[in-house]
Amino acid sequence: MxxxxxxxxxxxxxxxxxxxxxxxxxxxxxxxxxxxxxxxxxxxxxxxxxxxxxxxxxxxxxxxxxxxxxxxxxxxxxxxxxxxxxxxxxxxxxxxxxxxxxxxxxxxxxxxxxxxxxxxxxxxxxxxxxxxxxxxxxxxxxxxxxxVDSEHSAIFQCLTGHEKAVSGLLITASGGPFRNLSPDELHKVTPEMALNHPTWSMGNKITIDSATLMNKGLEIIEAHFLFNVAYENINAIIHPQSIVHSMVLYGDGSVLAHLGLPDMRVPIQYALTYPERKNNSFPKLDLLKIKELEFLKPDTEKFPCLNLAYRAGKIGYTMPAVLNAANEIAVELFMQKDIGFMDIPKLVEEVMQKHEIVKEFDFKDLLEVDKWARIECKKIKDRM
CATH class of the missing domain: 3.40.50.720 (NAD(P)-binding Rossmann-like Domain)
Structure with a gap:
């Protein structure tokens, strides 16, 4: 068809x-x-x-x-x-x-x-x-x-037909280019450094989000809604090789993982051809060439954006919209060299603290919340 x-x-x-x-x-x-x-x-x-x-x-x-x-x-x-x-x-x-x-x-x-x-x-x-x-x-x-996201595509493929038996999700993250830097070194990070992702080729905004781990936080919120899994059962795990794209944990002790090269064309193709799976000429994973697969716990003290996303997701209502809008402005300011790398989570957290959640809303209300968060983020920056 x-x-x-x-x-x-x-x-x-x-x-x-x-x-x-x-x-x-x-x-x-x-x-x-x-x-x-x-x-x-x-x-x-x-x-x-x-x-x-x-x-x-x-x-x-x-x-x-x-x-x-x-x-x-x-x-x-x-x-x-x-x-x-x-x-x-x-x-x-x-x-x-x-x-x-x-x-x-x-x-x-x-x-x-x-x-x-x-x-x-x-x-x-x-x-x-x-x-x-x-x-x-x-x-x-x-x-x-x-x-289409590689992580959510991986979960989608590992989940199909077994949704009722799921006990948790593991969303992998490369850790970005700075996972081994000290806190002092993170304060010296420039936009040029942050845009040099070790494994993925992506747009500027998502590359910065990957470096701060905000991207992984946004993916956790997305996974909660897409797969109806509680935040307590969704965890991020650092996997520098970017070969395992995510895992689904089942109550019987099984763990289903999706493996592949870090090539966005593969999840894109699956989304386009779903429910069919088709061949292509793209490079394929050769496990014999993979020396090791590492899995590490994320350092949320050095990368607080991940916990900010968890907090926004668990509060719910309009708070995720505030998190997203404030982060978009903070990333823009960082790209313009108006703030430092570690100012990104500071700005986002301050905007979240100032927000009074709205429990009944439509999309127009969300647009107003989004607009408020962007303006507030800039105001806070001006006071820094």
Whole structure:
């Protein structure tokens, strides 16, 4: 069966690798929609190659350029995502790949789920910020979420058919580039150092989150919602080789683990072809070449973001949205060299302490909470 897909965030790391997967299986997918922000050249190249029906652009100058460049092609160029639900319906989609980074990617994913369209989800913020809303929509429409993150894909594959027997989840983390640094050395970390990830090739924001272990904290919140497992039974474990992508613990003493090379194209392909599993030409794991597999306990004193995420998840309600928004701003400030590496968790924690949780909310309320947290984070930075 040929699947009609929308690829949201097509110019980013996940988007580009998704298209590499599609190139491996040209007869199985038709790209109906692509979307991007400022990377005009890449978006233009993708539009000319895949000939989607729609190109959605969220940056006005980029929109003007693309509209002119694609004027002679039967491709509709749209500014912004306000009409995304209408566009979804006009192209009869089978799958939406949610690969827009950060909170900006949430509305387009929710719109797909509202229409009952299955989502291959790479945007963890959708679940972290709006997990309760996502569950509510899924219950109403029956739309499925197939995780793209390597860790959640691993759990998804090890879990299928045995959900009732699960006793816990182990989510692996590479530990980032700084796991062996002293506290004094961590204060001297620069953005350039933090972007040099030892095993994975990812976008800037997620690479910084990996270095602080915030990424793992966000993944724990996501796993709680995706797999209905209590926070007390979800643990992060440092695994520097990034070969074991996560593990599921069962009540009978069994531990099912998913192993593979650190290549995001593999979980992307599984999400696209699910429930089938297909061959590809990507490099394969050779266990005889793996010298060792290490597993270590994370140091939450040096990397407090992990515990902040646990705290936000257990408090629930609007606190995960605050955690996410404050972290996005803190990472931006660090990338701009306005704050130090160890100021990231300090800023996030201060914003969390100032937040008064809201127990009854809709998505508009979450947007207000998100906006407040971002403004508050900047205010705190200005007082530092």
């Amino acid at each position: 040929v699947k009609n897909i929308a690829l949201l965030g097509s110019t980013g790391s996940i988007g580009v690798q998704t298209l590499e997967v599609i190139d491996e299986h040209k007869d199985d997918f038709i790209v109906k929609i692509i979307s991007g922000h400022k990377n005009v050249q890449r978006l233009l190249e993708q539009a000319l190659k895949y000939k989607p029906e729609y190109v959605i652009v969220t940056h006005e100058k980029s929109y003007e350029i693309l509209k002119k460049e694609l004027s002679t092609f039967p491709i509709k160029v749209i500014l912004g995502e306000k009409e995304i639900a209408k566009v979804y319906q006009e192209v009869n989609l089978d799958l939406v790949i949610g690969a827009i980074s950060g909170a900006a990617g949430i509305p387009s994913v929710l719109a797909a789920l509202e229409l009952g369209i299955d989502v291959a989800l790479a945007n963890k913020e959708t679940i972290v910020v709006a997990g309760n809303i996502v569950k509510r929509i899924q219950k109403k429409t029956g739309a499925k979420i197939i995780p």
